[in-house]
Amino acid sequence: MNVSISEFKDYVGQAVTVSGWLYNKRSSGPIAFLELRDGSGWTQAVAVQKSLSPEVWSAVEQVTQESSVVVTGTISKHPKKENIFELQVADLRILQLATEYPIAKKDHGPDFLMDNRHLWLRSRKQWAILRLRDSIIMAINIYLHQERFIKIDSPIFTPNACEGTTTLFSVPYFDLGTAYLSQSGQLYIEAAIASVGRCYDFGPVFRAEKSKTKRHLTEFWMMDAEAAFVEHAGNLALQEGLVRFIVRYCLEHCLEELTILERDVEKLKLADNPFTRYGYDEAIKKLNELGSDIKYGEDLGNDDEGLLTKDSTVPVFIEKWPKGIKPFYMKRDPNNPELVLNDDLIATDGGGELIGGSQREENVDLLIARMKDEGLNQADYEWYLDTRRFGSVPHSGFGIGLERTVRWIAGVEHIRECIPFPRTIGRLRP
Numbered sequence: 001m002n003v004s005i006s007e008f009k010d011y012v013g014q015a016v017t018v019s020g021w022l023y024n025k026r027s028s029g030p031i032a033f034l035e036l037r038d039g040s041g042w043t044q045a046v047a048v049q050k051s052l053s054p055e056v057w058s059a060v061e062q063v064t065q066e067s068s069v070v071v072t073g074t075i076s077k078h079p080k081k082e083n084i085f086e087l088q089v090a091d092l093r094i095l096q097l098a099t100e101y102p103i104a105k106k107d108h109g110p111d112f113l114m115d116n117r118h119l120w121l122r123s124r125k126q127w128a129i130l131r132l133r134d135s136i137i138m139a140i141n142i143y144l145h146q147e148r149f150i151k152i153d154s155p156i157f158t159p160n161a162c163e164g165t166t167t168l169f170s171v172p173y174f175d176l177g178t179a180y181l182s183q184s185g186q187l188y189i190e191a192a193i194a195s196v197g198r199c200y201d202f203g204p205v206f207r208a209e210k211s212k213t214k215r216h217l218t219e220f221w222m223m224d225a226e227a228a229f230v231e232h233a234g235n236l237a238l239q240e241g242l243v244r245f246i247v248r249y250c251l252e253h254c255l256e257e258l259t260i261l262e263r264d265v266e267k268l269k270l271a272d273n274p275f276t277r278y279g280y281d282e283a284i285k286k287l288n289e290l291g292s293d294i295k296y297g298e299d300l301g302n303d304d305e306g307l308l309t310k311d312s313t314v315p316v317f318i319e320k321w322p323k324g325i326k327p328f329y330m331k332r333d334p335n336n337p338e339l340v341l342n343d344d345l346i347a348t349d350g351g352g353e354l355i356g357g358s359q360r361e362e363n364v365d366l367l368i369a370r371m372k373d374e375g376l377n378q379a380d381y382e383w384y385l386d387t388r389r390f391g392s393v394p395h396s397g398f399g400i401g402l403e404r405t406v407r408w409i410a411g412v413e414h415i416r417e418c419i420p421f422p423r424t425i426g427r428l429r430p
């Protein structure tokens with residue numbers, strides 16, 4: 001019977017077959033302890049020479065790290081540890097005998113590991129991150145559907161910028177000139193809400209970011225959500241609801257992964273409480289008090305985000321920023337036309353910015369004026385301006401960076417470990 005390691009608890013005492021890879025091997029004379037992994041988990045298989053045929057024992061002796069194997073044996077409970085099972089080997093067949101595996105148990109530098117990313121993914125920590133990432137994607141999809149959003153896909157080749165022209169990747173596009181890789185699908189899902197009311201996209205986006213930091217990728221995944229008839233306060237409530245749902249979902253489904261990652265789950269539990277809110281002006285004041293030399297009108301740097309959240313157990317919203325440092329589509333604050341109705345959500349534990357969101361300017365003339373200020377070519381955006389000419393409504397939305405979220409929940413230091421094959425300014429391979 002073929003069984004996966006994650007199902008072992010249901011088959012104690014039974015003979016089963018597992019197909020997978022050898023992770024590690026320790027031998028002491030006539031006994032070998034084989035650590036096997038099959039994608040669903042890890043288990044120890046115990047091979048005892050005297051209970052095996054000479055051919056099988058010879059395969060046990062021969063098998064190398066990362067060889068692919070099919071192992072048959074009986075599942076037993078670990079003599080001491082709760083919820084841990086072992087396989088008493090009766091048969092072992094090598095599908096392919098691996099040549100010397102480059103990733104040994106010793107510490108390797110990050111460049112070596114990144115060059116071998118295709119193999120490094122097999123390690124326990126990377127396995128845990130991949131699974132956590134999948135659960136976060138799942139949580140986002142579930143939450144949004146509970147909130148009556150549907151998924152709309154937005155294009156990746158686009159004729160114009162969404163988030164400013166300085167971080168665009170351009171691609172030659174047949175006779176039509178230059179296409180740009182999408183920085184965010186927001187403008188497209190803004191158009192789609194007039195059809196379906198609430199929708200989101202979730203896919204890769206691209207930024208030619210010159211930033212060499214632990215939180216910047218040139219290709220990353222973003223979920224952009226947009227809702228008709230939702231204003232600034234409702235927008236913040238949706239964002240908070242989403243992030244708290246993700247935290248709860250991961251605590252419920254990913255305890256094993258979080259344990260492997262040595263994430264402090266008590267801290268994560270605390271994050272599922274009402275979020276703190278600062279106005280931008282308050283945040284600047286607080287930062288100055290804490291010793292930062294940031295000035296009113298500047299964007300928050302990495303250190304500022306860390307400083308502002310260092311004593312917070314919950315993520316922090318910074319809302320209502322000066323319009324000059326934010327994109328053209330954000331709605332002016334009716335109480336102060338120098339500000340916009342937007343927010344950045346900053347995570348705890350050095351997680352940095354997870355979300356950028358805002359209410360959108362729904363007045364076509366004000367929108368055109370803002371585009372002029374930004375030096376954008378109106379002709380490129382005529383289709384977008386139509387959304388304000390035919391039944392414009394108050395509406396809001398936000399974008400959450402998937403890898404930033406994975407990095408925060410996993411408690412991983414560098415974002416390059418939060419996507420299977422990272423792309424940064426210095427890396428395009430493998």
Ligand code: 4AD
Nearest residue numbers: 184186216217220224354355356397398399401404
């Ligand atoms: O704050 P951003 O630039 O917002 C937008 O793109 C809006 N159009 C979203 C919207 O309202 N629909 O990006 C959103 C999030 C950031 O908060 C951050 O989590 C992530 O995307 N992000 C990055 N993640 C990794 N590498 C980068 N270079 C990133 N730039 C932004």
Ligand code: MG
Nearest residue numbers: 344353355356
């Ligand atoms: Mg932002």
